[in-house]
Amino acid sequence: MSASQYIDLDRYPIDRAGPDRDAVIARARAALAEDGCAVLKGFLTGAGIAALTAEAESVADKGHHSHSRTNAYFTRDDPSLPEDDPRRQFFDRSNAFIPADNFVPEGPLRQVHDYPGFDRFIQDCLQEEKFYRYADPLADVIVNMAEEGNGFPWHFDTNNFTVTLAIQNAEEGGAFEYAPGIREGDENFAEVAKVLNGTSERVTVLHLEPGDLQLFRGRYSLHRVAPLKGARPRYVAIFSYVEEPGMVGSVERTEQLYGRTLPVHHERAGQRADAYID
Template structure:
């Protein structure tokens, strides 16, 4: 099911003035008072364009960012643009997301680090070891169309920059009503356990940092297409930190992470201040939606749903 952006807004003017093409508004941003939030209505208010002039593709500054990003991802799996989002805008977005926690999904289960491959593995094998995943998740349809976070997600120069960074011929914003745009909110004791991603890349922006904990820990390229390297994975589960990188991602950082071959987690958050991260979903195929089995799982975590085991 794709987002329906075709609804017409009733107006007393039968022939409203045509909007100049240069002032056209992305349909995903049309909502409420002309699609405008109370603050941070424009990209210059949200993004540090002096430092990251993505609106000037082909410029020396953007080409340098692309070269740096490609080289970094090749050996490190994580490329960050520090301070991409202005602190005031990040704070506004974080408050907007936190206000939606009462209606958000509440994850609180132990699960394996791998997607199922349909095989039966012996107890104790890395594929059977489970880790705690606990946090709130605000879904796409719970984030207002006039949110500055959505405005950033729908900003065309960002999509094009990320496409070029990844070297994709095509690159589309997801149309999933649940997960095209989402956010994670982690409070005291919340964590993302050790895992590999089922997709090849994740794009995120940090909106709020916790007092302590919430570190992004990862072992770059621990496995390959030809070698799952289960012994090394088991060693990480047992506490071995050889080759592990522990990063404190800061407010405003835009992060590109290749987690399909890189084992990673977010360490438990400590303290009253929450960790808030926005997540942007793109795909090389237009009209992308997430599979219904996964969406059904998300629905079970919504307030009022039947309780699940370990929740």
């Protein structure tokens, strides 16, 4: 099978210009303008869902499982800060990521990612002039794998633009929760603290279904995945885009998420497109 059978091109004609494509882009832009998040329901066909699920299961043993306590910025504790500072609020994290180098070019996940027009469609939805694939060989396109009891606590993304594709849901739990644009322009520690202590009124709860494509500005919106229940694992593919070419993850964060680093992570350490602390 090919990517043209995995993507519902009748509903989402990403590879051809015309009023139907324009209408899809307009809806996505409106949602992104409202709160930094757009969901394209049923982006994958049933065959696409089945193929990506099978591929994820075939490499599930390659996932890096980690259990730790992290803050929203993936930084170490700083005792010089007040105890209630959000940088000093740490939460249990139990999750797994299947690194990008486990997905072969001819596999369904990369076929979807490499389908003609996919990147340009995402760029047009985001309306970003500076738009590049994440150059990290462990993280440009990955699968997040979560099992019962797992989740991902509140955090900000390193990448400016994150595109996720729901593949398989757990039996219960796993809702996506986010505080839109909470640090657009500055760190906004006071509002971040409210989210962390459960007093914020800015949190949106989103339930994604297999086959849904999500565009999300996670660099600026604090977000988490609620804990899961049941025996069935949750699989979500993550496609990452950034504002500058050649960007890769930091050494510390790459080690945390994938359990290993490559020479490129050390060679490009400290190269960022902005001044945020993570």
